[in-house]
Amino acid sequence: MTSITAKKHKVFTQSWGGGDYSQCSVDSCPYLATGTIDSHLIEIDKIPEYPDTLLLGHEQVCNYHCTFCSSRPGYSTEPQEIQNAGYENIYEKLKPVLPHIKRISANGNGELFASPHILKMLAEWKPLAPVEECSASLETNGSLFDAEHWAKISNLGQYNLRVAITVTSFDDYTYKLLSGTTLPVQQVIDNLHFVKSLKEQGIVNHLQIATVVQERNFFQMPEFTRRCIEEFGADSVRLRPYQIHGSEDSARIWFTEMRNPNHPYHEEYLKVMQDPIFKHPKVSDWGLNTESHTPDLLTFLMQRDKKKVVKFALKELAKWPFRKSKRLLGKLIGR
Ligand code: SF4
Incomplete structure (x- = not known):
């Protein structure tokens, strides 16, 4: 069985979970998600062979x-x-x-x-x-x-x-x-x-x-x-x-x-x-x-793939004058 004392567990969560699990991911932990984390603390006196x-x-x-x-x-x-x-x-x-x-x-x-x-x-x-x-x-x-x-x-x-x-x-x-x-x-x-x-x-x-x-x-x-x-x-x-x-x-x-x-x-x-x-x-x-x-989609994409988003935006921006003139030309020739 995973051998961890309440004391060791506390030290562990202080350095990793923020001491009160606030830095843990609730989605990754069913015990946090169901509010049963404390009942999963284990205390043992001696490490078995x-x-x-x-x-x-x-x-x-x-x-x-x-x-x-x-x-x-x-x-x-x-x-x-x-x-x-x-x-x-x-x-x-x-x-x-x-x-x-x-x-x-x-x-x-x-x-x-x-x-x-x-x-x-x-x-x-x-x-x-x-x-x-x-x-x-x-x-x-x-x-x-x-x-x-x-x-x-x-x-x-x-x-x-x-x-x-x-x-x-x-x-x-x-x-x-x-x-x-x-x-x-x-x-x-x-x-x-x-x-x-x-x-x-x-x-x-x-x-x-x-x-x-x-x-x-x-x-x-x-x-x-x-x-x-x-x-x-x-x-x-x-x-x-x-x-x-x-x-x-x-x-x-x-x-x-x-x-x-x-x-x-x-x-x-x-x-x-x-x-x-x-x-x-x-x-x-x-x-x-x-x-x-x-967060919203744009913020999320910027957080994960900033380079890709900027590259895509620049590409679209470069196409913009062409699209605009195409629309204008369409209007002029009545299409
Ligand atoms: S390990 Fe599980 S989640 Fe991953 S592909 Fe296989 S069945 Fe799907």
């Missing part, structure tokens, strides 16, 4: 290209053989630790079922602790969560198993666009029914369906949330706001965040958020009702 929790998020592989992804831009560009050698090295180092682990989780930095090295460790995990004391937590985009892939790590079903599946939309066009995939959304829907069947058998103990709410899908959210709860039997629906990162294109980044009062869809967004489904106890809101601090 082995950790009892292991988070596996090191394998940089994904079968999607989500438009809002914060992981992919940081992926290594080393040749695959070198990356694989690194994964093998991690595996060898962690092998003696694995039996001492009581809580294991994966992924969050790529797609779990497309990550063979992480799957191998999960499949080989045989904790020394009694089954009732062990738990596993999986995060996936759901596209490969079918019977065949589940069979590779079905050993996890004996422990307390939590599954989080992120889906951008149940509408095929929106799903493909935001996930950067050609897979039909029906494949994810079928897989969600499969996971629901695992839950009904008591194999999956908690199912969370998550999404990133943004300009392209916000108006679908009431229907999306209802389907998660009623059709797929989700225990919780995590609605996370879009965070500014991932895309290279500043104008696109600005337009994706409609919590911004300057956004042309902001009023529409506020109306959608009035839907009573968002008050459902299974809905976990990670900050959809907080306004973003994104």
Whole structure:
């Protein structure tokens, strides 16, 4: 488990979070977004010989290209053989630790079922602790969560198993666009029914369906949330706001965040958020009702791409006399 005392945590936040979390990003921290940060402070007296929790998020592989992804831009560009050698090295180092682990989780930095090295460790995990004391937590985009892939790590079903599946939309066009995939959304829907069947058998103990709410899908959210709860039997629906990162294109980044009062869809967004489904106890809101601090478009573009904006403005300015004379000439010859 992450070993940090309240005292150390205080020192840490003094230097990094401003001492009162005022310099932390609420959008990046569900504990701040839900006002539960203080309940996550941990105090321990002695550093144990082995950790009892292991988070596996090191394998940089994904079968999607989500438009809002914060992981992919940081992926290594080393040749695959070198990356694989690194994964093998991690595996060898962690092998003696694995039996001492009581809580294991994966992924969050790529797609779990497309990550063979992480799957191998999960499949080989045989904790020394009694089954009732062990738990596993999986995060996936759901596209490969079918019977065949589940069979590779079905050993996890004996422990307390939590599954989080992120889906951008149940509408095929929106799903493909935001996930950067050609897979039909029906494949994810079928897989969600499969996971629901695992839950009904008591194999999956908690199912969370998550999404990133943004300009392209916000108006679908009431229907999306209802389907998660009623059709797929989700225990919780995590609605996370879009965070500014991932895309290279500043104008696109600005337009994706409609919590911004300057956004042309902001009023529409506020109306959608009035839907009573968002008050459902299974809905976990990670900050959809907080306004973003994104400035107006021009200021935003100037902050991020000053050179590009100035270059564009100069180019337009240079064209202006030509356009004006063209208009004048059109008027003179009656066109
Ligand atoms: S599924 Fe996750 S890791 Fe993969 S591209 Fe999308 S956001 Fe990134």
